[in-house]
Structures are given as structure tokens and as C-alpha cells.
Amino acid sequence: MLDVTMxxxxxxMALALARASxxxxxxxxxxxxxxxxxxxxxLIAVIGFLTDRPEFLDLGLVYALINFIGVVALLRFIRFxxxxxxxxxxxxxx
Amino acid sequence: xSGALAVASWVLLAAGSxxxxxxxxxxxxxxxxxxxxxxxxxxxxxGAALILGGLLCQSPDWQVAVKLLMILAFLFITSPTSGxxxxxxxxxxxxxxxxxERETEATSSTP
Numbered sequence: 001m002l003d004v005t006m007x008x009x010x011x012x013m014a015l016a017l018a019r020a021s022x023x024x025x026x027x028x029x030x031x032x033x034x035x036x037x038x039x040x041x042x043l044i045a046v047i048g049f050l051t052d053r054p055e056f057l058d059l060g061l062v063y064a065l066i067n068f069i070g071v072v073a074l075l076r077f078i079r080f081x082x083x084x085x086x087x088x089x090x091x092x093x094x
Numbered sequence: 095x096s097g098a099l100a101v102a103s104w105v106l107l108a109a110g111s112x113x114x115x116x117x118x119x120x121x122x123x124x125x126x127x128x129x130x131x132x133x134x135x136x137x138x139x140x141g142a143a144l145i146l147g148g149l150l151c152q153s154p155d156w157q158v159a160v161k162l163l164m165i166l167a168f169l170f171i172t173s174p175t176s177g178x179x180x181x182x183x184x185x186x187x188x189x190x191x192x193x194x195e196r197e198t199e200a201t202s203s204t205p
Contacts, residue, residue, distance in 0.1 A: 016121060067176075
């Protein structure tokens with residue numbers, strides 16, 4: 001059953017990559033990449049159980065924390081609308 | 095692993111796989127950004143929770159179970175937060191949800 005789950009997660013990751021590559025707006029790409037990160041955590045956990053090496057769960061935890069950093073970057077994105085420096089952003093807003 | 099726990103684990107893993115693939119199809123097939131968020135939300139909540147729950151039923155000792163629960167807690171805190179922030183950023187940058195045609199005309203005249 002674990003290998004079926006792993007294949008399902010890989011298919012989902014492939015679909016998310018497809019959306020990330022063709023998404024018309026930048027928000028579609030961010031959404032797809034965020035989903036890709038979540039699926040990476042699940043994939044690492046499933047591989048850890050599949051190969052009977054529970055240390056992989058630590059790597060999954062690290063990936064979950066990296067996702068959190070991604071959330072912080074997103075909160076910056078919500079504030080400025082782009083990842084430019086604040087003074088540059090102000091110039092672009094006006 | 096006892097029989098009932100194994101069956102519960104299989105059922106949870108199968109349901110999680112189905113939800114993950116359904117959300118993946120949704121993020122490719124749905125017509126605009128705000129509907130695609132629905133597909134991503136399915137995989138982030140139902141897919142992740144069911145798959146991690148299925149793994150939790152197979153965990154050999156309590157340390158593995160605690161790690162799985164920590165991963166689940168992190169995912170449940172961060173993924174709705176990022177989804178909310180993303181939707182707000184999209185709205186603030188002028189991305190309009192696709193609505194029914196008549197409704198669009200009716201609401202476009204109101205401020």
C-alpha cells in the first residue's frame with residue numbers, strides 16, 4: 001500500500017509542476033510550488049516508512065520548517081506585491 | 095502490527111492517495127486561480143492528514159509517532175496561513191475571481 005501512496009504523491013507532484021510551469025499568473029506558480037513543498041514532506045515520510053528508516057522523518061520535519069520560511073516570504077509578498085527592496089517597491093507603486 | 099490497525103492504515107493511505115491525486119488534477123484542470131486554490135487546499139488538508147494518519151497507524155514506537163504528529167502540526171499551521179496570504183495577495187494585486195456573467199455585470203456597477 002505504501003508504494004501506491006508514493007506513486008499517488010509523485011503523480012500529484014508532477015501535476016503541480018505542470019501547473020507551476022504553465023500557470024498564467026505568478027500566484028498560480030506560487031500556489032503550485034507551495035503544494036509541491038507539502039507533497040515533498042509527505043513523500044519523504046512515506047519513503048522513510050517504505051525503506052524502514054524512520055530517520056527520514058527528521059528530514060521531513062526540516063522540509064516542513066522550510067515550508068514555514070516560504071510562508072514568511074509569502075507574507076512579504078502580500079505586503080509589497082513583489083520581492084523587490086522596499087524603496088524600489090515604493091517607486092514601483094507610485 | 096495487529097490486523098485491525100493494518101486495515102485502518104491501508105484505508106487511510108488509500109483515501110489520502112485518492113485525495114492527493116484529485117487535488118492534483120484540480121490544480122491543473124480548474125479554470126482560474128481562486129478555483130485552483132481549492133484543489134491545492136484538498137491536497138494540503140485531506141491528503142496530508144490522511145496519509146500521515148495512515149503512517150501513524152504503522153509507527154513502530156512512540157518517537158516516530160511524535161515526529162509524525164509534529165509534521166502534521168506544522169503542515170496544519172503553515173499551509174492554511176500561506177493559502178490565506180496568497181489569496182489576499184492575489185486580490186490586492188487585482189486578480190478578479192471568475193464569476194457568473196450576469197453577476198459580474200451587476201456587481202461591476204457597485205463601488
